[in-house]
Amino acid sequence: MKISIMHISDLHRDPKNPISNEALFNSLIQDVENSAAEDPPIPPPQIIIVSGDIIQGTGKDAKKPDEVLLEQYEQAEQFLGALADRLLNGNRQRIVIVPGNHDINFSKMFSALKEINYATVDEKKRYELAGLICASQSKFRWSWGEFKLYEITDDTLYEERLAEFIAFYDRFYGGTRTYPSDPTQQFDIFDFSELELIVVGFNSCFLNDPWNRQGAIHPRAFSQACDELRKRQFRGRLRLAVWHHSTKGAPRQDDYMDTDFLQQLVNHGYSLGFHGHQHKPELIDEKFAFGGDRKVNALSASTLAGGERALAPGGTRGYNRVVLDTDEWQVELHARQMANPDFLNPIWVKSFLPNQKSFQSFELQQPRPVDPSAIASQDLPEAEKLLREKRNEEAAVILEPLAPLHDMAKRLLLQAFVGCNNNEGIIRCFAEPFSPEEIIAVCDALWEKGQRDALRVILARPVVAEHQDPSVVHIRTKLLGRLGE
Template sequence: MLIIAVESGIEAHNLISILHISDLHRSPSEPVNNDSLIAALVADSDRYIGETPKVPPPCGIIVSGDIIQGAKIGDVGWREEMVNQYATAKDFLCELSDRFLGGDRSQLVLIPGNHDVCWNTSRSSMESAKSEEINDNIQSLIERQGSLYRWSWKDRSVYKITDTTLYQRKLDAYWEFVSDFYRGYTFPLPIDRSRGFQLFEVDEGRILVAAFDSTYGNDCFGYSGDIQPGVIGRCSLAIRALPKTYELKAAVWHHSIEGPPMRHDYMDVSHVKEMAGFGFQIGFHGHQHIGATQTRSIHLNEEHAMAVVSAGSLCAGARELPRGINRQYNIVVIEDDYKAGRVHAREMGEAGQFSRKNNGEFLMGHARISWLAQENIAGQVVKPDEDNARRAILRAEEFLKSGEAKRALDELMAIDVDKSSYAKRLACEAALEAKDWEILKRLLPKADSDDEIVWLAIALIETKDFGGAAELIAKHDTLAKPVVQQLNDRLAVAKMKAGK
């Protein structure tokens, strides 16, 4: 179901945006160089930042697959060719990060696409299937999920993957590129090529992006997108185990989820429905070389809706693009309540320059998208700030019980303790135990209770603000006389040690 919404005219105040590009594979017949491409993207950013409705500079970049063109089976020097293509892609993406993200590559999300799969490696892992292995129903043999058999239309033959270890290396060049690109950066989970998904944070940690590998089963003869069974579920469990709640959960994969009747290279939409069921609210993909938006819904005890955004190809040539479609990319604007947004499709025109796409569902220059808010098992809307504060307080309590006051303090200082009197008291106790007097003073710009007066007085004494401590002790007559005496004794000892 395609949803095209009309701009409401109501504009949020604290918008953020994500630059969504896809299918960077350079057309051999119509190549585009990095310098021209970067210059065109930077020039277009000058245009869209000044457009109405407002489009802010991007805080993250999503690259939804097909980083390179790849090499054909039997190409001479195919290994070197793929290495060179990835080197060109790395230079482009590094420059893109420098220009738009201040050089922070952890804010740029990468996934592989079908063009990243090495055809030569996958073909070398196969042999012609033996006749006795092939039954009368070749189609069911080939199409079964996880099948080792492939059909080649070129020679009308069935092949079998006989070297599964070699077959698993079909993305070696991609993963070497990824390892090099992200070297030195940290993520919610370490990059792991065998896991089937990677996790990223953008928008200063408020948005979680799960990047799914949809090339499971892709090779020189297999083109359909697929995600390995169990990967989406394992990703959901991994997210539940993370120490924080996010404002928005996004998913990224490469393959399109629908296509013409004669095409068989898209991904089963059931994967997207599973993502929606696990609470993902927006999905990004490429592959079809057309910018578009959709809403996918599933019905459990109530409707779960997920917005789906596809990006056109940034670098494909005319032969690889759909009729009447040029090179494209998207800017996805997300509103400050993290419940809706806009997709601005940008299209390359004359002189290799990008500008807004103004036709089809982007007739208004953009298309509206929306999704449902996150809910807990009780059906209540999740408030990430409150949930993260609750989690931090629970962790801080455990750290204090185990004598790790510094770790408890670190947890509490990451939240707004002024919103909870208990959190503030816990932070003061942690600072006192950790002897972090400067933080204790910051926590108590003014002391309201007797306990706070005592804590602040101790912090002032320990930081040698003897006059401030004496004044504080003298002007609060609510303190018990033994407490006042102890504070004055501590003050006297500290002054004597300081030679005052």
């Protein structure tokens, strides 16, 4: 199966180069049409990934920042909605969105701070404060521009610095998805079951603000997302992750994530990651450092609509097209770049990668094989609980894939099918009956469904014809009489 993904990032539009929705939308649609005729052709996207920085945002002293942000998000919503309508048959659930540092309301962030007059603090206290500034998840902020020290004193207001993004997210998905304000819950799972693919969107702006610029995902958010993926419906799926910040930077930069995050992705079975922030395309091949041969590949996209000042040195606007082949377990990364100098009306073309080609192929890490014994230990207790609650149909859904592998699951499945009068299920799963309970259930089901010839075959089998259990003898005699034999 081939899966085509459009990866766009850093949509923030420079006020000095205010490209319109119409021009940006038309340029991408034209490129989708053009690239379908290239060699190799790029299929139209089935999924669109937006890896943060949806808007330009505002500065510390902006007038009416809430209104400005609302206007920017409305523009972004119209643009992304138009892409969904044209490329995804209007299905917004096929667009994966995460926040970036530009999506933060800096005015709310600054309102959550209180200045600390360190000049009046004794030397011992200053030493303690210096350590607290650099501590993990510190609530202290140092402003080099002002040479002032601040402390976050209103945690609720500080967390509301993403309130406008959260409102945009809820509107965009029509309330079918909501984005929590609690950093420990800031992830979302997009399940593409027909593609056997799952995408998890993370917020890499945990504690991120202008005076604490590094990217981070709350540890509990990451852990809870990984635990969710252990659920039955997600097993065996190809796992993709999306976040905003890059995982490396230049020596004088501080606005990137700890590279250990990629090791965490490998450890938890992710195959691909998508991010932006650094405004240039890049492919990272990260091997697991602690044994085994698993890996993850991280793909970075350039800025889609940033102005000249937002471009990386020597870089251009750009975005990525990614094609996954889950039959051959290969990936094609196609980087696209703006070729013309008109920032208000871009033309997208192939971007030649370091391999001197317009695309780069690499191996796609396969999902981990599912361990049947681990599945049984997780699912059997849940199925037994459902049976006790007389929720037989739900229990049968859990038990049917386990029945060929586990005797207890097989016995419980028969109980579930009998409990909900599922004769089709009994005939399908117990066509080779062995125990008295199975023989009786299959014979009754075949009689009820009018499958007389199949019933005669079952009754003639030695396991039934020679069975000495009184209940089997009784059902055999009764049914043979009905069949006139």
